[in-house]
Structure formats: C-alpha cells, structure tokens
Amino acid sequence: MPNDILILVNNTSIYIHIPFCEKRCHYCDFNTYSGLDYLVKDYINALCQEIDLIGSVCPKDFLIHTIYFGGGTPSILPVEFIEQILNHIRINFRLADQIEISLEANPGTIDLQKFISYRQLGINRLSLGAQSFDERELALLGRIHSKDDIIHAVEWGRKAGFSQINLDLIFGLPGQHLNNWEKNLLSALKLDVEHLSLYGLTIEPGTIFSEWLKAGKINDISDDFQADCYELAGELLAQNQYEHYEISNWGKRNEQGKILSCRHNEQYWRNLPYIGFGAGAHGFVNKLRIANVLHPRAYIQQLKNLRSLEFPYSPATIESRSISKIEEMNETLMLGLRLLIEGVGWSDFYQRFDEDINLVFGEKIQALIDKGLLEWVETDQKRLRLTRKAYLLGNIVFREFV
Ligand code: SF4
Structure with a gap:
C-alpha cells in the first residue's frame, strides 16, 4: 500500500543550507567551505534576515510541514544558531502540528548534549553522515570521524529521544570488495536505525578523488561492482524489514504500517513546493525554480540589501526560471518514478x-x-x-x- 500519499499544493517545505564543514571530504562537490569560521555569525544573521524577508511576503495559506537543515555540516554550528534560525522560521511561517524537522549531523561534530538540545528545539529526525564503518575507507573518503563515533552518535541520538534516525552510507569505493560493503551493511543493521540512504560513489570534477583518479592513485568506479553492492543491499535490507521505497532509500515501517520515510525528500520526489534559504539554496514555489548565490561571503553581502521583494524572491536570488505546465508534468514523472512503491x-x-x-x-x-x-x-x-x-x-x- 502506498505510503501516506496526500498532495496539498500549499503544503510546503523549507530547506536551510549550512555551507560550512570542518574539512572537505575527498569525494565532496557540495556547496560547502572549510576555514570560513569567521563568517559563521554573519551568515546566520543573513540567513535569518532572508527568512524574515521571504516570510513577510509569503502567502498566509502556506503550511510548512517539513524543515531540513542540510549542508555542509549543520551540526558544526553552536546550538544557539540553530535555535535562532528556528525562532525566525516560527515567527514568520505557519508550521504544521506534525512537522518533520530534520538535521544532518556529522558524527565527528556532535555530543549527547547537542542532541538533547536539538530535541528541545523540536528537531525530530537526525540524518547521520556515516558513509562507512571501515576505518580504512573512512580515511580514504577523508571523513573526520571514526566507526566508534558513528556508534556513539546513534546511542546519543536514542538517549536524547530521537525515534527517527537515518544513516547515509556510500558504496562502490575504490579498492572496496563486496565483503567490505557487506560488513558496512551489517554494522548499520546492528544499530537498528529507522532509515538508510545508500549512494554509489561518483567521482565528480574538482574533487580530490578526481585528482587522484587522473594521477592513477585510485581506480575508476566499476559499474558492475556498484550494481553488485546495490543488489546485496536490497537483499540484506529486505531480510531485515526495511522497505525499499526510493531508488537510494530504505525505511522501516512503524506500528501503524507506515514507512518511516524522509518526508522532506518526498516533497522533492513528488515535485511539490519548497523554499530554500541560504547560500546556493534552491527553491521551487509558485511554478518558479529559483537559486541563491553560491558563496557565503556573496550571500552575506547580498542580504545587506534589505529590500522587500515579491514572493518568493530574496536579495540573494541569482537565478529564476518559470516552469511551464509541460515541464512540470515531465518533472513530476522524472522525480516521481524514483518512488518505487508510490x-x-x-x-x-x-x-x-x-x-x-x-x-x-x-x-x-x-x-x-x-x-x-x-x-x-x-x-x-x-x-x-x-x-x-x-x-x-x-x-x-x-x-x-x-
Ligand atoms: S561533511 Fe559532507 S558536506 Fe562536508 S565536506 Fe564532507 S561530504 Fe561534503
């Protein structure tokens, strides 16, 4: 039975982009920066100004039913900044009673107290960037955490009261064998989290991996090996009561039989509206796809121009494209077919x-x-x-x- 399929046009999501990381991972091509700690405070203030500006012109019938803190590494921020952002959202937008508020956390940047504070702020879903349980693979990926950090992160998440925890894992790494991947999956299964997101590694231009590939330091990705990893994951997770509900995502069912999916990402896959705040954030609202300026420094600068604009534009908007009906229909199929059950x-x-x-x-x-x-x-x-x-x-x- 499809999972909670309800399409309400004014059921909207909010994405918050935190473009800071302690160190860039070797495979990462996301819009994130290390060594810009001195910008963080100004960035958060700019972000809150953007929320105020858009909130002041947002139609009152918009009901926010998911908020997602992504990055970058949102968990690198002091809790007060997350609180400040959420306060601005609460003042400016109407939030659904059963709102899902997710936060991406790097296991190398958290502790029990942080998780307790997140829960007190109303955050109810954690997405942990685990990527691997193998110390050699974690070093290869350039991650800042160990296997034990992942285990502690899940334990602390539970202690803090999180009942929805996701782990991200990457497969098909250079030098990885199927039994290494199987061990990673078994380690994840042992933690009994509600949700798993599994991604095949891609080597993107501009990353350290792409330099290593050119220099012959690592082998190229093997499609056949990635396919074997994917098939193995599908079998193991099905045996452990995970429902494969999206190409890269698996969720357990709750007692009512509902899949504990990521409702925020479902908003994207259903091609429904979302408002993006922050550097490089994208939005899709009122049949417009819009994007903000990429660099946090430029973003802070643009937000100094505090003029009220027509919804959903902000002073940080650098791209906007109106979506025709046929484009929207195409996108609805392209995205919706990722949902394997729905x-x-x-x-x-x-x-x-x-x-x-x-x-x-x-x-x-x-x-x-x-x-x-x-x-x-x-x-x-x-x-x-x-x-x-x-x-x-x-x-x-x-x-x-x-
Ligand atoms: S923690 Fe995530 S966003 Fe940051 S560098 Fe690593 S992969 Fe990229």
Missing part, C-alpha cells in the same frame, strides 16, 4: 494537471513498458512504477522526461 498515480496526476497522463506521455510510457522498465499497478489507484529490473536502469527512464 510511483506516479494516474488520479493524482489528473487532479494536479487536469490531464490524462496517457494522453500526454502515452507513447513514451508504452515504449518503456515494452522494454520492461515501467509497469502499471493497481493499488489505491492506477500507479505507474519502475519495474524491479529498472531499479538499476532508472536513468534510461528518467531521461525520457527531462
């Missing part, structure tokens, strides 16, 4: 666009069905989903809807 519902699509999905995309859909990559299933409604065979071939499907 897929894209025929009725949901009709309700949202006043269009029959088969009349708009019938030929493409049929061609992918003929290739064995898509299927229609009957659940609460007719749902278009990836077939099992397509889990590893998702990109062939998604590129049809770009």
